[in-house]
Amino acid sequence: MRDMTTYDLMETVRNTNQWLGATAQAIAAYPAMGLVPNPFLQWMGAWGEVTERSFARMVAKPDWGIHSIPSNDGRDHLIQIETIVSRPFGDLIRFNVQGRAEMARKILLVAPMSGHYATLLRSTVASLLPDADVYITDWHNARDIPVSAGKFDIEDYTLYLVDFMREVGADANVIAICQPAPLALAATAYLAAQDPSAQPRTLTLIGGPIDPDAAATDVTDFGRRVTMGQLEETAIQRVGFKYKGVGRRVYPGLLQLASFMSMNGERHNQAFSDQILRVSKGEAGDHDKHNRFYDEYLAVMDMTAEFYLSTVERIFKAGEIAKNQFTVDGTPIDIGKITSVAVKTVEGANDDISAPGQCVAALDLLTGLDDSKKASHLEPDAGHYGIFAGKSWRNNIRPLVLDFIDSNAPTKKSATVTKLKA
Structure with missing residues (x-):
């Protein structure tokens, strides 16, 4: 049960961040907010859009998108x-x-x-x-x-x-x-x-x-440092109640994603900061370079x-x-x-x-x-x-x-x- 609880906790954190992003985006887009023009509202809406999109992609399998x-x-x-x-x-x-x-x-x-x-x-x-x-x-x-x-x-x-x-x-x-x-x-x-x-x-x-x-x-280097016992204890969890594989022992995709992003943390932080700024200025697009890359990169599987x-x-x-x-x-x-x-x-x-x-x-x-x-x-x-x-x-x-x-x-x-x- 401990492993399942940890898995569901990670999913809860992801889901909460997705909700926070969607909420911030909705608040900033509320018509009454136009009565109080403030750069912070633009930034909040941009942060919400980028955050909601990023955390939603983590549990969705992308389409191939190759039509002809x-x-x-x-x-x-x-x-x-x-x-x-x-x-x-x-x-x-x-x-x-x-x-x-x-x-x-x-x-x-x-x-x-x-x-x-x-x-x-x-x-x-x-x-x-x-x-x-x-x-x-x-x-x-x-x-x-x-x-x-x-x-x-x-x-x-x-x-x-x-x-x-x-x-x-x-x-x-x-x-x-x-x-x-x-x-x-x-x-x-x-x-x-x-x-x-x-x-x-x-x-x-x-x-x-x-x-x-x-x-x-x-x-x-990581493979040499850790023992198999340590790896099994820290990386392996059981799928929670939300999915068909409930109870299956897995290495969660969210953990792998965290590992990937930590290898180039500064680059990823800068990429998201730049994207929030572009969205706030109205310069971003649904299929711009950032979204094309991160829609795929953030979509992880166990x-x-x-x-x-x-x-x-x-x-x-x-x-x-x-x-x-x-x-x-x-x-x-x-x-x-x-x-x-x-x-x-x-x-x-x-x-x-x-x-x-x-x-x-x-x-x-x-x-x-x-x-x-x-x-x-x-x-x-x-x-x-x-x-x-x-x-x-x-x-x-x-x-x-x-x-x-x-x-x-x-x-x-x-x-x-x-x-x-x-």
Whole structure:
């Protein structure tokens, strides 16, 4: 009950702040307030608008918001989101471009399960759709999954990826971003040993902790400082009575959000102060740069306790992937079994979550893969977010990844990479 009380207390604090923001906004907008012109009322209304919006977003799953894309035939083609595989903890979905012929490139994006929804990769999906058929893993919020659905740890996650790769097919090009990079590597090795015909054609690992000890960050330092007992005691709670997953042990998204924001506290404080000032001056818009970013950044989801704890213990503390000692359902995973899947790593020089060196370590583990099928890229001046969704992704990394996919295709008659504006 203590863990459930703590969970509900956090939700109460969030809900209260949302209500305070809405109340301040309503008071400032009351017509009678126009009789007493005062800059404070404008500021209060602006504070209320920004506060209400921010705290409301924390419990809402964002929409994909990708409705259509232009095509070479001069028409805009509508996008239909289809669920290809439905599972309790996550689905495989496809962005079906209506009326477009099948594309030469087929891409499976493996979205991170690290406190945010798969919609965090919205701009990544949108940038790839003109040049490929795109699939993505759509992970579910653990608070909405009944306890009767059972557990979900990193081994279950890996087996989900194995099934998703099988479903997309052997001509798939997998792109794993951040957290899932080591598990996507393990899933590929699992298929290499158990079902070689189902292996993807290429595997691109972007900013993932293959070997967390290769380069220290605040994330790896935290992993070394705390014991598993301390982590379980302080970070794990039980879902409260408001949601379908009542009683499920989770690592709450609100805690993860607090951790994320504390890493760049000054920057976030300044961003919200500036936004309040813009709103008070009437210079802000519903879809301005601030709102586009924070509507997604603040939308957080809970992870199952067993997934979070097993990630910290086995990936960060024990380094099972880095040491090639990972097992799935009692089956040892040998990354050296990968002999035909071309693998590329991408890192950002200014990445403060998965620092340069952590992801490229995957190439040394691929002892059975010819060097001609290995590639790496270090993007100068790019941070963690920028290597998959920012200007660095659009201008540099995306074309390189598509060229890598094409260079490992059976034929080189793939479509020309569409140029995106910065």
